[in-house]
Amino acid sequence: MTRFAHTALVFYSSAAVLVIELTALRLLAPYLGLSLETNTLVIGLALSAIAIGSWGGGRLADRFPTQRLLAPALAISGVTAAATPAVMRAAASGDGSTLLLAAMLMIGVPGALLSAVTPIVTKVRLTSLQDTGSVVGSLSGISTVGAIVGTVVTGFVLISRVSVSNILIGLGVSLVAIAVVVLVIDGRARTVPTLVVALVAAGGLTVAARGTCEIETTYHCAVVSSDPGNASLLTLELDGLRHSAVDLDDPTHLEFSYTQALGAVADLVLEDTRGTAPSVLHLGAGGMTLPRYLQEVHPQVASLVVEIDRGVAELNGTALGPSPDVELVVDDARLVLDDVEAGSQELVVGDAFGGISPPWHLTTVEAVRAIHRTLVPGGTYVANVIDRGPLAFATAETATVASVFAEVVVLADPPTIAGEDGGNLLILASDTPLDLAALASGLDGVGWEVLAGEALRDWYRGAPILTDEFAPVDQLITSRRG
Structure with a gap:
């Protein structure tokens, strides 16, 4: 892989971590509320995943053929991202501890694997100790820029225009597509069909488990329902809480x-x-x-x-x-x-x-x-x-x-x-x-x-x-x- 390709991988994987973090907030809000505690929980999980991934990715890069680590990290992250809405919504039907465990897995697994990309690429790029500072510094900067772009694009563009489920399915498809390219370059194309089947299954689960959210606004999951005894009485729910009732008649x-x-x-x-x-x-x-x-x-x-x-x-x-x-x-x-x-x-x-x-x-x-x-x-x-x-x-x-x-x-x-x-x-x-x-x-x-x-x-x-x-x-x- 070229130097540009490695840099692009670092940029995109870091952006993807923030996409997952922000969409996780939207997935949890209908069940935990849009509160400071929910924000703190998701940010804490994401930062923990980044720390674990950075540490673990560096350790793995020192012990295994580095180039071969990239495709699995991207592929598993993509499949997990595509399945995240389905898993979260299924877990929400249980108790709070089940939902918390699901959040830890669905944020932690892709967050850690995607964060491992930067130290893995750093190991690939390091050909001389004399270049350590410039390589580590440049890739760290690219990673930060990617995270910023992921945050801005998700917050200002994606969430206001695309449903959370579609955002995560799209992210999953893109990560798996990149993993396929890496696999082909590495001469491991025979694993591609299995990966594609896993992605289709994950995306299918998410499509089948759309949840009760009818309309995703900038801040809320909104549901409008009519009263069984009075069809003209409409109730507006935002993130699972009844906010308003309007009688059209x-x-x-x-x-x-x-x-x-x-x-x-x-x-x-x-x-x-x-x-x-x-x-x-x-x-x-x-x-x-x-x-x-x-x-x-x-x-x-x-x-x-x-x-x-x-x-x-x-x-x-x-x-x-x-x-x-x-x-x-x-x-x-x-x-x-x-x-x-x-x-x-x-x-x-x-x-x-x-x-x-x-x-x-x-x-x-x-x-x-x-x-x-x-x-x-x-x-x-x-x-x-x-x-x-x-x-x-x-x-x-x-x-x-x-x-x-x-x-x-x-x-x-x-x-x-x-x-x-x-x-x-x-x-x-x-x-x-x-x-x-x-x-x-x-x-x-x-x-x-x-x-x-x-x-x-x-x-x-x-x-x-x-x-x-x-x-x-x-x-x-x-x-x-x-």
């Missing part, structure tokens, strides 16, 4: 308790705005359940919806029926807050999630101040959060909001407030006194209660205020969970 129907509570809050805030054109800012789109409700019940309202995931936003004009009449901005909500005119919003609704966690940079005191800046005098901010006992995140976020707004209350069902059960809580804030009696009346049909005054302060007393410097949202939510 009745936009005023709010299926979930927390959306009913949001509707009650919106009714209270907007009841005196008829004859005007108030604006409501929604941070997070989901199925746009509340904007649809407002369009029907409060037609005078102008809704501005911010959603970072273009795929989720587009579902509202396709799979979830006609999109409501809103101004839609596809961007990061924290960045959009800087562009919203100061004092322009009557109500801001924080309902953005990645799994059960809101994006951490929307939870900090700096973000809350940016939200406060957009509100009209006496305007209202309501944030939807999910937590369970010991409510470490919910209390911290309440303390954070209370450090900016003069008046704060928390709405939830009694077991959730008491930390006996998990669920949604709404943090409601304004600089003017909130009508607690009207709130309680609006929540009668929901079964929620209002926590306010000294009882609320006792509830969140001692909780940290989240800042851009310190906002461990995922850890606070998962604290002491069984």
Whole structure:
């Protein structure tokens, strides 16, 4: 093989490791959630595989005919990559330990073998000790560039255009094709048919086990399903979690308790705005359940919806029926807050999630101040959060909001407030006194209660205020969970 061919092998194998890492995150998200813990797990597994492969590849290159090691490393990696979606989805039907073991194998095996390519090629290229520095340095640099290209192409191009299954099947085919070329060059073409059969079997398993993901967006695996008892009621699931329910025949129907509570809050805030054109800012789109409700019940309202995931936003004009009449901005909500005119919003609704966690940079005191800046005098901010006992995140976020707004209350069902059960809580804030009696009346049909005054302060007393410097949202939510 030529020097260029060896360099290309190092580049492509390193890029492939990062393709596998990023797609593994997408495969695990529907079962483990898109959280800091999931990211940490996958990154840790990938780095471990790289370390093992680099060490093991060097050891093998010192003991065996080096050129003959390349084809097996590429071939096994390709077959494994093509089978990864099928194996992961099958493992997800078992318990968490089975899924973890599958992730370790399907990330670790190809990650280690592909990482072994660099030390193997280094051994081939080293013909003189005088060239050690330049050979090792150049191949290390090429490996790093390959990893960067693999990351950028996967994150910005592939995942937004191609399904995860097809990405991994395509990667598997390319790696096996390269292995076939190497085998032919080495004079071992008789092993090619067996390799091709293994690849076809792996790809076939993946095609047969597509899973329940109907639509892969930039950030999520999205599934839209209809209610068996009401065909017009559609539910949007993102990464296995129910995010929104939309009734195509009745936009005023709010299926979930927390959306009913949001509707009650919106009714209270907007009841005196008829004859005007108030604006409501929604941070997070989901199925746009509340904007649809407002369009029907409060037609005078102008809704501005911010959603970072273009795929989720587009579902509202396709799979979830006609999109409501809103101004839609596809961007990061924290960045959009800087562009919203100061004092322009009557109500801001924080309902953005990645799994059960809101994006951490929307939870900090700096973000809350940016939200406060957009509100009209006496305007209202309501944030939807999910937590369970010991409510470490919910209390911290309440303390954070209370450090900016003069008046704060928390709405939830009694077991959730008491930390006996998990669920949604709404943090409601304004600089003017909130009508607690009207709130309680609006929540009668929901079964929620209002926590306010000294009882609320006792509830969140001692909780940290989240800042851009310190906002461990995922850890606070998962604290002491069984």
